[in-house]
Amino acid sequence: MTARRPESEPCTDAAAARPAERTRDADRTRAEILAVATAEFADRGYAGARVNEIAEKLSTTKRMIYYYFGGKEQLYVAVLEQAYGRIRALEQQVDVEHLEPVAAIRELAGLTFDHHEAHPEFIRLVSIENIHRAAHLAGSPALAGLADPAVDVLGAILRRGRDDELFRDDVDALDVHQVISAFCVFRTANRHTFRAIFDRDMLDPATRAHQRKLLGDLVVAHLTAR
Amino acid sequence: MTARRPESEPCTDAAAARPAERTRDADRTRAEILAVATAEFADRGYAGARVNEIAEKLSTTKRMIYYYFGGKEQLYVAVLEQAYGRIRALEQQVDVEHLEPVAAIRELAGLTFDHHEAHPEFIRLVSIENIHRAAHLAGSPALAGLADPAVDVLGAILRRGRDDELFRDDVDALDVHQVISAFCVFRTANRHTFRAIFDRDMLDPATRAHQRKLLGDLVVAHLTAR
DNA sequence: TCGGTAACTCACCACTTGGTACATAAGAGG
């Protein structure tokens, strides 16, 4: 909100703002609360996270959480909004227009794969939000209906693949996205129960390349079948 | 845990256990607590579920929860154990030996699909358990390492398919199981965020047949590729 | 019929929870 970075005045305290000088800075305090809260909510879920614990891990006090966010629930929504915002920003950088359809699909699936693997705390927040039936997500005007840009990219690739008669012409882009998401999300979201039962760590670096290829093979096989 | 089903003695109370006669019955009380607790934990997560709430929805009192289970955490573990036990029992009834490989794979995938769709509260418990990094599952001797029988069935089908030169010979059974699970679990586990963002209800009955076929196509295409 | 024990009830508690009233200090601006 209050966007004022300490870049305006190059006087002494502004430059010395990076060590442990306890100057007043609303943006820094807000950001710190969000960072700690994100870790805490992702780690323990909404109900499991404790405002007091978040406060203890802060260089400021609990009072500030209520000052800036109003309450536990609003803080959680702010965490969700920030997390989704960052992920969307990353996703919009995907560029596979220059590749031929099969390579483009493999690349898109691979990037999604990398992406999910690199942001486990985001996947956890999504799982947690699903436990709550997406009540907060649906209630946030900043988030509801904000479709993933990856689907548009996917649609364009499928069209090109169809035009080149490489892909089937009866495959829906959102279906393909669902398959890719399912595979990528599952690896992180169900990592622990899967390991406990099958003794396979789906995130083991040793099998990463294999899993990444598996996803590509799967999608390409489906698109090029028959 | 304590596996004592009322099958041992066919005396009066075992048969008369159905109306609202407030007789004393340890098994019935235990079962009721487990049923209510299952619903409550699946609905709100471990931390979000309240022992007091569970007690209020019981025809007995909170004290009985502690009498039979010892505490909230042990109750949760008992809920997990019962839920996994029931799912495993169902899965062991799968019989696709008589089908030819491609049909068998389609059938197995389809049954898994049906299965997950029919037990959303189980999927929720699994999600919740993953949030806790499967700490309870791993700590339960009754559950840890108790591999899904579906994987063995899958392995047998793959072997037959390879022998008939219908399937590729470099596909791992657990990989295929992972793909099937991912697809089926995702539909339920991420239903709400997916709907909020893409406006698609993955569990909409109108698209059920399409989704079921999609999974079969996907797996078969992968196994028969090239 | 008559214990003895398993099943059950009720009132209660120590502690944690999210949340807040109130005092205060740091700066920006005049």
Added chain:
DNA sequence: CCTCTTATGTACCAAGTGGTGAGTTACCGA
């Protein structure tokens, strides 16, 4: 230099939290 707003810290609370002490009743076996 003063003042007024914004940011921050301290102390505290009422409602709920998981958990229990201690007594009471139903029922089975002898």
